Amino acid sequence: MMADKVTSLQVAQRAGVSQSAVSRVFTPGASVSKKTAAKVRDAAKDLGYRPNVLARAMVKGKSRIIGLVVAYLENFFYPETLEKLSNALQEQGYHVLVFMTKQTAQNVDGVMEEILDYQVDGIVMASVAMSSDIAMRCQQAGVPIVLFNRSQDIDGITSVTSDNYAGGRKIAEFLLAGGHERIAYIAGWEGASTQRDREAGFRMALQEAGRDIFSRAVGEFNSDKARDAARRMFDVAPDQRPDAVFVANDHMAFAVMDVIRHDLGLRVPEDVSLVGYDDVPPAAWRGYDLTTMRQRANTMVEETVDVLMEHIQSPETACPRRVAIDGPLVVRSSARIPTGWPSNKSTR
Template sequence: MPSLKDVARLAGVSTSTVSRAINGTIRVSEETRLRVEKAVRDMGYKPNLVARSLRIRSTRLIGLVVPEMQHETFISFIRFTEEAAEAKGYNLIIGSTNSDPDREERFIENLIRRNIDGIIFSRVSDKSHVLKILDRTKIPVVIIDRTLEREDIPSVVMDNYESGKLVAEHLLSLGHRAFACITGPLDIAINRDRLAGFRDTVLAGGGTLEDKCIYEGNFKFESGKKGIAYLLDTRAQFTALWAQNDYMAVGALNLLSERGIKVPDEISIAGLDNIQQSWMMRPSLTTVAQPFREMCTHAVDIIIDRTSRHDEAKEKTRVMLKPELIVRETTGRPPERSVPAEQINGERSQ
């Protein structure tokens, strides 16, 4: 691998000149520029980014921390963040922590030592000690898909309240009045927001969402199954169910199919996330699409913005983007003569 020095020698100029000719930081005479360019081509010279990074203290690397790679949500973050980063000439280092604090810490330490330009977190907890580590450096950080108590940390989220609202409006317009919900963990703000949007809209529209029609899940398939089973078995009355993510919706559908309950004829189901399965399955799932691409693009932009104008006062940045409702087959009109859900359940469950 030829270095700057080799190119300089071949072109008969100093390394400074070659560097300037390449980067265009300072004017170089037309003539020498051409000579340098020729030398660069002839030798197949490729600037060494490690050396460059060391000198200019910027690596054009962004770190992305995800808790795991099973959920499609995180895959989307990886995918779109990589896309956005690549478009800006950055590369992406990813690390999944498996929700293991040690691994998380190791990974962050590594990123710091690698002199990374910024870090994007998805789903960190408020108490993550990692944030303390980051406070000690001045590496820009963005939280994606969650907001933290600490307001000085920029975040990018979907308008979660709105997502609940969209689903409720849709179901209300189909004629539903009795609702149920399988939520994500309610210690997390965004999930409470989703629920609030859903509930507020349901009630405003003359519907009901009783407490016993709410099941707190954990975003996994199994939890969707459990949730719907619980709701059916406790004879909660509802004709429409919203699961706060698609995996739980799929789980619910799975159990309904097991029990021979027809969707959407007897119960309407909606999810959130728009995972692949949601359109591949039958019946296809009505859901809310998160604007993942935009979220990631924003996150990357914030990082790059903060690295460029280094030490300026950090204004608070909180980006909130609109979700989009995607209507498919799992939602329909409520049962014809509005059979009480209780009765339906009674027939079927055990």
């Protein structure tokens, strides 16, 4: 026979505090002294008491839950960044529910329906697309959304990204300064704003110098597809082969470098200069030593949490924003270094 469920009143009596004090101890973000919290938690442990967080949330109309939607975790950028994001939200007194989905808007919409059933207080979408219909539904439900490392042309939606356009420009300027004649590009997923903006900035800087992309392939932010793209691009006659390539993220750039060096026997950077984007930890490993654009993950996380809290706490006055955070080009040995350009230092 099951024992009667322990109540917060019993915990209060055991701890010698008020019932409201017990409630505050188990309410994230509530003010309570360390001494009171210790007494309440000790009494709760002795009695086997567990608060019904969801029931309290339904009464108060706030779940203290943030839905975090993620498309894929193969890219080193995401596990580390999402850990920082989850920790930052927890410091604000919120629990995080992670939902996995595919990158397309159709797949995301199904997941979003499920998220709304959890009565979440806000949603962070990391590198995934969404439809304007589901965005409107969230707005009608009073659930703010922040797009992380992605932007979309949907009214009322806030996004936080690096300045991908400026990053693409910096990479083109660096390769041009290095004297390269045949500069190529391996694109990410064509539906991503990050891909679109990086390529747009890259192309513009080349055009301003009277140049164009020598050859282009698509890797879709996928290692296997990036390898195939590299073989098609570089397994050709020397005069048809690029002497430099910008790969739209580091995750693909590692695969491309492996093909160039190990499958095709070319030298990096003597035969081919290679630049990536993100500056994930393996980029600094001696085996890759990849020149790459750094995304300021800590700053992106801080901006995301700040703007999300603003929308949750002051929905009447909060305005949608598009935050683009500039980052430095980190120069290592995978690309020819222009004369006078500092090596192994973050620039600009």
